Amino acid sequence: MAGKKQNYLNNKDILKEIHKSKMSFCWLKAKQYHQYDVILNDISEIDAYNLDQAKQNRAHRIQSEAYAEAMKHHDPKDYRNKPKQKDFAVDTDIIEDGEVVFRVMTYEHIPDEPGRKKNPKNISEEKAKVNFAPFKHYAYINGDLTEVARSHWRGGVKTGGFDCEHGNLTNKLGTMFLKLVERYSHRANWRGYSYVDEMRGDALLQLSLVGLKFNEARSDNPFAYYTQTITNCFTRVLNSEKRMQTIRDDILIEQGHMPSYTRQMAHEEEVKKMREEAQQDEVLPDLG
Numbered sequence: 031m032a033g034k035k036q037n038y039l040n041n042k043d044i045l046k047e048i049h050k051s052k053m054s055f056c057w058l059k060a061k062q063y064h065q066y067d068v069i070l071n072d073i074s075e076i077d078a079y080n081l082d083q084a085k086q087n088r089a090h091r092i093q094s095e096a097y098a099e100a101m102k103h104h105d106p107k108d109y110r111n112k113p114k115q116k117d118f119a120v121d122t123d124i125i126e127d128g129e130v131v132f133r134v135m136t137y138e139h140i141p142d143e144p145g146r147k148k149n150p151k152n153i154s155e156e157k158a159k160v161n162f163a164p165f166k167h168y169a170y171i172n173g174d175l176t177e178v179a180r181s182h183w184r185g186g187v188k189t190g191g192f193d194c195e196h197g198n199l200t201n202k203l204g205t206m207f208l209k210l211v212e213r214y215s216h217r218a219n220w221r222g223y224s225y226v227d228e229m230r231g232d233a234l235l236q237l238s239l240v241g242l243k244f245n246e247a248r249s250d251n252p253f254a255y256y257t258q259t260i261t262n263c264f265t266r267v268l269n270s271e272k273r274m275q276t277i278r279d280d281i282l283i284e285q286g287h288m289p290s291y292t293r294q295m296a297h298e299e300e301v302k303k304m305r306e307e308a309q310q311d312e313v314l315p316d317l318g
Contacts, residue, residue: 039206044252047203052162052242055197056181057190063167063178066133067091069247073134076168076175082122084130089120131178132168135247139180140164141192160194162242199241207237207256214260225271233263 053064067084070076093115100113140157147155154163160182167179177187184193211233215226223229236259244252279289288294 039209039253041251041253044203044206044256045246045250047200047206048242048244048246048252051197051199051203052181053179053197054200055161055183055194056179057183057185057187058167059176059178063131063169065091066131066167068130069133069135069165071135071247073136073168073175076132076134080132081127081130084132085122085125088125088130089122092120093118128170128172130169133165134168135163135165137164139166139192140182158192158194161239163245163247199238203241204238207234207241210253210256211237211260214257214264220264223268223271225267228271229264229267232267233260236260236263 049065058064067088068080070080096118097113097115100118104111104113137153137157140160142156143158144156146157146159150156162181164181166177166181168175169178170176171178180187182192182194184190184196211230214233215221215230220226220229237256240259241256244255249255282289
């Protein structure tokens with residue numbers, strides 16, 4: 031009997047490593063405020079409705095984590111006693127307001143950088159360049175809404191300052207990038223190119239630069255985002271190589287040498303097509 035097919039990567043694991051990587055660029059008041067429960071666009075959105083939504087998200091996450099932990103220790107052959115997700119359900123009523131963490135997307139702590147863009151179209155282009163959308167975490171402490179985390183910040187809120195270089199991608203996220211690029215390069219439409227190594231290198235470099243720009247507030251599918259990034263890189267290298275090959279072939283022909291095999295085959299196909307069209311013209315009846 032064939033074993034159960036497993037995905038080599040999944041969005042849940044990728045999102046977890048993206049979060050860990052982003053938090054390495056942050057000031058954090060305490061470890062308990064590391065994981066957010068809901069993402070908002072403005073602090074004014076922290077109200078009763080979003081507090082309840084955050085509690086539901088937190089309850090679901092706790093349930094999923096408990097179920098996953100139970101499955102790790104479960105014997106696959108023991109079908110009767112297989113853990114069920116419903117057995118780990120968490121009642122939102124037992125979650126205190128102070129346990130909930132709100133992530134608020136904001137640029138207010140990012141310094142201005144006039145002139146960075148000639149014609150800025152939004153606030154991000156008026157601020158210093160950052161490697162991912164900035165945010166703050168808020169939580170209720172003794173009933174008061176308090177800032178408990180700040181992205182792109184080193185040191186304390188009052189004693190520290192803006193810094194977008196002290197964090198890093200987790201090793202696991204880097205390994206995921208390697209797997210994504212390697213698997214993608216084995217697709218039939220890419221693996222035959224002699225410069226596929228260059229394609230892989232270009233894609234890995236681009237992922238290291240834009241990998242954290244994935245915005246969890248807009249999507250929960252980083253796999254698709256990264257795959258599209260890799261596709262763009264491979265296509266860019268392919269088009270660049272084709273342009274260079276055309277230039278090399280033109281120079282070889284001008285100097286009286288044979289061009290590349292690809293150019294020769296393209297020329298033969300063109301000649302063949304012209305001959306077929308000429309033959310069709312000859313056999314057409316004279317309608318005059």
